[in-house]
Amino acid sequence: QVPVVESGGGLVQPGGSLRLSCDASGAGLYVNNMGWYRQGPGKQRELVASIISGSINYSAAVKGRFTIARDDGQNTVHLQMSSLKPEDTGLYLCHARRGARDWWGQGTQVTVSS
Numbered sequence: 001q002v003p004v005v006e007s008g009g010g011l012v013q014p015g016g017s018l019r020l021s022c023d024a025s026g027a028g029l030y031v032n033n034m035g036w037y038r039q040g041p042g043k044q045r046e047l048v049a050s051i052i053s054g055s056i057n058y059s060a061a062v063k064g065r066f067t068i069a070r071d072d073g074q075n076t077v078h079l080q081m082s083s084l085k086p087e088d089t090g091l092y093l094c095h096a097r098r099g100a101r102d103w104w105g106q107g108t109q110v111t112v113s114s
Contacts, residue, residue: 002105003027006094009108017082020108022094024075033097034070034077038110040090048092049079062088084112 003026008019024031035050049058049068056068067080075096081088091107 003103004094004096004105006105006108009092009110011111012084013114014085014112016084018110020079020092022077022105024096027075027096027103031075031096031098035095036079037093037095038090086112088112
């Protein structure tokens with residue numbers, strides 16, 4: 001079983017919305033930390049949003065537009081993205097960590113373009 005699988009990416013117009021989902025059930029036991037990163041064309045990977053032991057954090061670039069939420073007691077996390085901008089385009093990757101172990105998904109592509 002693949003440890004981490006993302007879904008929900010696609011092509012959307014500026015101002016639109018998308019909902020990404022990450023299933024990390026393949027990681028086995030409950031993971032304390034889950035988050036979303038993204039890598040835009042020609043850019044370094046950056047943190048978008050995370051839930052670390054229940055504490056939620058957002059990057060300045062997405063705060064107020066994106067919402068991260070986790071299903072209670074599950075290794076699944078969602079990212080609701082609204083008011084999307086062309087600069088939000090990129091490969092969105094889910095990251096899960098439990099102690100010294102961590103897992104990355106293959107990513108789901110988000111393209112914001114008219």
